[in-house]
Amino acid sequence: MKNSILFLLLVVLTITLSLFLPWWIIAPLSIAATYFSKSKPLSSFFLPFSAIFLAWLLSIYFNNSGTISELMGKLFEIDGFIIPFIASALGGLVAGFFGLAGSLFSSPKKNWVNG
Amino acid sequence: MRKILGLITLLIGLFFVYVLNTQQKIGDKPIPPLGKLLNPYSGVWQNSEDSSDYEDFNLKCTHVKEEVKIIFDDRMVPHIYAQNLQDAMFAQGYVEAYHRLFQMDISTRSPDGRLSEILGENLLDYDKKQRRLGLSYAADNAVKGWNKFPEELKNVDAYSAGVNHFISNLKPKDYPMEYKLLDFEPSEWTNRHCALLLKAMTQTLAGYEEDIEMSNALKLFGEEDFQIIYPDRNPKDIPVIQGSYPKNSTLTSDQIIPNSFISSIQRPRSPEGVGSNNWAISGRKSATGKPILANDPHLSLSLPSVWYEIAITTPNFSAQGVTLLGMPGIMIGFNENIAWGETNVGHDVMDYHTIKWANQEKTKYYLDSNLVEAKLKIESYEVKGLGTVYDTVRYTYWGPIVEDESNLALRWIAHDPSPTPDFMTFINGMTCENYDEYLAATATFHAPAQNFIYADNKGEIGLRINGNLPIKDYKQGVGISSGDSKANGWKGIIPRDKTPQDRNPERGFVTSCNQYSAGPDYPYYYNGNFEPYRGRMANRLLEAKDTLDIDYFKAMQNSTYSILAEEALGVMLPLLDSLSIAHPHAKGLLQWDRNYTANSTDAVRFDRWFKHFHEMLWDEVYTDKTGISLPEPDMWVTVNMIQLNASNKFYDVLSTPEVENLSYLVNRSFKYMLDPDPAPLSQVKNAQILHLTRLPAFSETDLALGGTKYSLNAMQQTFGPSWRMIVALGDTPEAYGTYPGGQSGNPASPFYKNRISTWANGEYDRLVLAPKAKDISKSLFTVTINHEE
Secondary structure, eight states: OHHHHHHHHHHHHHHHHTTTSOGGGHHHHHHHHHHHHTOOHHHHHHHHHHHHHHHHHHHHHHTOOHHHHHHHHHHHTSOGGGHHHHHHHHHHHHHHHHHHHHHHHSOOHHHHHHO | OHHHHHHHHHHHHHHHHHHHHSOEEETTEEEOOHHHHHOTTTSGGGGOOOGGGOOOEEEEESSOSSOEEEEEETTOOEEEEOSSHHHHHHHHHHHHHHHHHHHHHHHHHHHHTOSHHHHOGGGHHHHHHHHHTTHHHHHHHHHHHHTTOHHHHHHHHHHHHHHHHHHHTOOGGGSOHHHHHHTOOOOOOOHHHHHHHHHHHHHHHHOOOOHHHHHHHHHHHHHHHHHHHSOSOOTTOOOSBOOOOOOOTTOOTTSOOOOOOOOOOOOOOOOSOOEEEEEEEOGGGBTTSSOEEEEEEEEEOEESOSEEEEEEEETTEEEEEEEETTOOSOSEEEESSEEEEEEEOOBOOEEEEEOOBSSTTSOEEEETTEEEEOEEEEEEEEETTTEEEEEEEEEOSSOBBSSGGGTEEEEEGGGSOOSSOTTHHHHHGGGOOSHHHHHHHHTTOOSSOEEEEEEETTSOEEEEEESOOBOOOTTTTTSOEESSOGGGSOOOBOOGGGSOEEESOTTSEEEESSOOSBOTTOSSOOOBOOOSSHHHHHHHHHHHOSSBOHHHHHHHHTOOBOHHHHHHHHHHGGGSOHHHHTSHHHHHHHHOOSBOOTTOSHHHHHHHHHHHHHHHHTHHHHSOOTTOOOOOOOHHHHHHHHHHOSOOGGGSOTTSSSOOOHHHHHHHHHHHHHSSOOOOHHHHHTOOBEETTOOGGGSBOOOOOOOOTTSSSOOOSSEEESOEEEEEOSSSOEEEEEOSSOSOOOTTSTTSSTTHHHHHTTOOEEEOOOSSGGGOOOEEEEEEEEEOO
16 A cells, blocks of 8 residues: 555656656656665666656647657667656666665664664 | 477567667668567558548647648648748648658768667768858857747747647657668757758858968968969959948958968868859849849759748748758748848858967967967767767867867857847848848848848849858968967958948849859958859840840749860860860860750860869879878869960970970860760769768769859859749749759658759749638648647
8 A cells, every 4th residue: 555655756856856856866766766765676666666657658648649659669779669658767777776775774674673 | 398499489579570670781781670669569660652642631639829731732842831930830831831841850960970879870970060160059149039039039939849749649650651660769959950950951052171281381372372373353253242442441351361280180182062053133124124134053962951931920921932951941032022031151261270289188268469278178978889979079269179190279159149030031031121121130030141132022132241251360260270369360340331241232233152252342351162153154145135034033943054174175275286186085075065064075075174174284282292281273273274365374284394285284174085985964964962861862963964063054063053943023923943852851742852863954843822721722731730728
């Protein structure tokens, strides 16, 4: 439950904040999300990864991406169809690493309770 | 431990962000900043464009005095409606930046020597060459000249303000995609940028010389042979302006012969010539009873196109046509009453002089037995990825030393400040109603000299060779001349009323296709880069019928007929021996109609045969002369020689003990044509229109085109007709135009290259002049600009 809320929050914040902040705003967003939610390391990578992947992919398709995919495909000499997925995966990877770092920096729950 | 792992992960994340946010290199290949480029919010996705993006919008700005409306018609051509000229110029600057900002940026960086700022070290040598040619210096001089005309300059100020208004309201996400790929930002536009574009045009059109090669040839072959291999003038030529001149005694062949000089400098052979056609017929020769004018400039084809179509209306005039990006006004176009255009004048306006240095540091030189100090100009380059690089250029009385090792100083018309503002020609041209007004408008133009053609609905046609052309002694500037005396310089500029011109000539037409300006008795010496066949073809076709119409003009512009092939084959085919003449390829050439159509294989065979023949004939030039650069003899010299001389010492191949003759050369070179069986012309030509960055993804390479540099449709691999326009004058003008490109510079726009197919098929768009906004039948969107306090 907590993870789904976090996931949705990341998707919504990414889409809204990116409208006026640089693309790498996903890095502080992800690190903050996993730091404060104290996610487990494994999910703290994959949760931001999938949230940002989805946010970017949706945003790209929302931008009417056909011609751009085709042009970028020609430019990088790969099938244009996969360009939006590559783009979204790049964003996802950045988010994933920052998410993982966030969870590693936050103290595990039991220490917090004991301390 | 956890914290250390966390730190490592954080560093990996930061590293990712850094890599994705900056330009990278894999081997030699630059990789754009992928995060910046591919993110959905400010990346390249924001450059997607379709019909839903075409919505009306309003601007407010302090520069415009009254309301301006810009209506984009269904071909994306902006129709500007302004209440005064300067508001119109503001709007022109705005729309050109709106559609072509990256192009304007890159095409001013090229003459300014600033490409390495954005493209890195690979372009540094190119940049240095441009600065050493003095293009940036020339632009500075031009601006100094313009500043003496504050009233006229207001138009350029307004244009620049329009460009800057667009740039200053641009968010990074809206930058043209090339900025995102190359990772740089648009910079402010100044009047100097307009001057740079004029200088780039001068470089393209009047940046031709073979001084070093010609000097070498003169020394190698001696004067007598030199005159045969490299004659000044083709006797078959029909000059732009006919008519005779009083005999002038200043031209005798025993005057100055350039210094003999063998330079060690090797330069690439001059690129395929640029050229253009224009012609106009009087009402008497016209099916409509009123003059018709045609113009098609041939340039290096690129995407976006060098041309931008535009229509400008104020209460005083309504004009339409094309403009060179960054140049206010309309360069080739028409208004309700007149039509105008240009082709290039090939006079040699670029001469080299040897400098005799007085010291080892090369800071002092001798001039008229005085010791003169060279001006040292320190050029600096902010090279991307490398930092600042400095280069010192020596400026002499003549001009800059382009290559330090050569000790040659360049005298070039492009460096001269303009005594009047050139740009006013294309602004005032739009407003003219008769020929006298048009002559006054073009009088302000200096370089590069053009054949300005004119026609109007009152029945006048005219053509004037217009621009600054130096006065020279006989053969002056053919080769290198000594720079130790001012007496070896140009003797001034040919007075404008002495440049050749025609007004309503008896024959009922005027035409220019880059051929000689005037007949051999013209009292001023000139030489240069003149076209031998297109001019004759235009004359032939204009004389062929008494009455001509628009369709005939269209067929002319698309004609692929070669007079060179006609004349050469007329001599070569009859000389084939009985075995060769029976060969199917020879039979094919006998029947070939001398048209370079896209699917012709005969044209390819002929080109192959003639090229081998030409190079065998001139083995004196083409066999290795151990590193001496020599000019290539012109093809017309070969054609004329074989037509006139059955025997000639040049037919002998020097490397064989036997003495060869013409028939031997013809039959021997024929063998080269037999194998292999060629592909059709369009495949051999492999025509392509490359994006300015040469990225294949943004280019058009799938073209099947005919044409040769010697036919009116002078389509070569990358050079060709860049804009074809035909205007029939009348109560309202009936006009047609086509160009290989599209209005938008955005590779993702439906208007990026939508006009190529029409152009490639030899078809035209109808250009409808709309003096009132309601005359535009279909529009995409409207921009309204209002004055802001």
